[in-house]
Amino acid sequence: MPTEINVRVLLKSRPTGFPVEDDFEVVESPIPQPQQGEILLESMWLSLDPYMRGRMNDAKSYAPSVDIGEPMVGGAVAKVVESRSPLFNPGDIVEGRFGWQSYAISNGIAVRKVDESLAPVQTAVGVLGMPGLTAYFGFLDVCDPTPGDTVVVSAASGAVGQIVGQIAKIMGCKVIGTVGSEPKAKFIVEELGFDYAINYKTSDVAQSLDNLCPEGIDVYFDNVGGIVTDAVMDRINIGARIAICGQISQYNLKTPDLAPRNLGLLTRSQAKMEGFLVFAYESRYDEGIARMAAWIKEGKLKYKEDVVIGLKNAPKTFIGMLNGENFGKTLIKVAE
Template identity: 50%
Template structure:
C-alpha cells in the first residue's frame, strides 16, 4: 500500500468571498495503513454541497470548522480496502465524511454501509443520502405541508430543492420552483412535474410569485436567501412555514449577510421561519431512506446527479454550486 499516493485538498486559508484554488493546498502523501479501530477506504464519489463553504469559516456553527491544514471535509461513498474495525470488512461500501482525497484513513465515525447492488453509488449522495434526508425531514418535519398547500422551493433545480418539490407533489401540494434559466425551469415542470416555475434570471420574482401563487405561499423551502427570500416573504399566506435550509446567495458575501427586509410579514401573517440541520434527524434516517427508496422504485421520485470526473478539479467544480451552473446533485467522481 505504501507505494500508493493519496491526493488531498487541504484547507490552506480561510476564504474571503468565494473559495478558489488558492483556498486549498494540493498535497500528495503516501497512503497509510489502518491502526486499531481504523479503516482505509478507497474513495469513489464525493458530495459537493453549499454547506462546505460554511465549514471553511472560523465561526461557531452546528459543526466545527475545518482546521487550516486539515483535509477539506466532504461526505462521500467508497470501498473499504483495509480494516481494523470489527464492524467494517474489506469490500464493504460505506458512506461517511471521507474528505476531499483519494483515500480515507481513520475511525469510521458516523459511517454506515451502502450497497451498489441496490442503487448506484452516487444515489447514496443524493436522494438516498444527506441531500435526500435534508429534503425529506426539512420539508415534512419543519414545513409541515398539508395536501392542497402551495409550496415554493428556491434553488429548485438543485440537489435538495428538486427532491423537496417532488416530495411536495407526492404529498398532494401545488409546487412552484424558483430556478435560474429556461432549461432548469422546463426540467422542473416537464420532467419533475412541478406545477409552475419562476426563472429568476429572466423575470421579476415578485411578478412570478403573483402569477404562480395567487392564493399566497403556505410553505417556502429556502436554499437561497437574499432577494428571493424577501420576495417570497412578501407573499406568505396566513400561518405559512418558511424552512431555512441554506442561503447560498449569502455564503460568498464579503460584507455582512443581508437580512430579510420583509421579515415582518411573519408578524402580519402569523407565520414561522425555522432553520433545520439534517444531522438532528440522524436517529430517524431509516424512516427517510425507506420512503425515499420506495418512491424511487415506484417512479415517483427522480434523482438527477451532475457527476464531474477528477478529484483534481475539486476547487473549480465546487465553484459551480455558487454560480448556479450545476443541475441536480453535484458529485465529484474521484
C-alpha cells in the first residue's frame, strides 16, 4: 500500500471570463480504500484539455459540470496499486477519467488498459488518446480529404492540430496551419512538414491566405473560431468541408461574440460545415490507435508534448494553455 497523501485539485469557484488560480483549491486527504470490485489508482500523467473550461461553468453542455468542491475532471494515465476487481492486476497501466488527483478509486467502467508496447504510456492521453483520436476521426471522417486538397488547420501546433496537419500530409494534401507564435510557426513547417504557417497574432490572416493558397481552401479543421475562421470562410472552394472541432477563442469571453453572419458562404460554395465530438467514434478507437501507432513507428507521425511536473501546478498550467502558453500537448507529470 502507498503511504503518501492524496493531492487533489478542487473547483473552488466558477470563473467569469478567464479562470484564475484562485478558482481552484489544492487539498491533501488520505488515500481512499477500494471496496469489492474496485481498484485503487496512482495517477502518473494528467491531461489538461480546453474542454475542462466548459466543465467549470454551470451551463448546459454535452457533459455535466464539475460541482463546486469536487475534483476537476480529466483524463489520466494511472497505475493500479491495489485491485479488488478480477479485471485488473496491481501494476497494470490504465487510462480513464480519474480527475485532477494523485489517487483515485474506480469500478473499472470506461477504464482502458494501455498497450505499453505502442509508445510511451502518456500518449494514451495524447496522440494515441482523446486528442489524437479527435484529429484522426475529425479529419478523415468529417473532412473526407482527397489528395491535392488544400487544408487549413487552426491551433496547428496544439494537441489536436499538430496531428491533423500531419495526417493531412500523409493523405497527400497541401497544409497550412495557423498558430500564435513564431517558434510554433517554425516548428510546424520545419519539424512536422506542414507546407506553410501563418502567425495570426502578427500577420493579416486574410492576406496571408490569399498569398499562400490562391487556389482557395477545400478543407478547414477549426479549433479556434473567431477572426481566423472568418478569414478562412471567405476563401472556401465549391464543395469545401469544414469540421468544427472547437472554438477556443470563444471559451473565456464574458460576452459571447455575435453569431456567424457569413453562413451564406456555405450556400455559395455548396460546402458542408459539421460539428463533431470524438466520443461518437468510441467504437472505432482501436482502429485509430492502431493506425496512428503504425505511423509513429514508421516515423510519419510525430508528437510534441509540453510537460509540467507536479499536480499542484495544474491550475496555472491549465490557464496558461488557454492563453496559448503551451507548446504541444499539455501534460502534468504526476508521478513516476
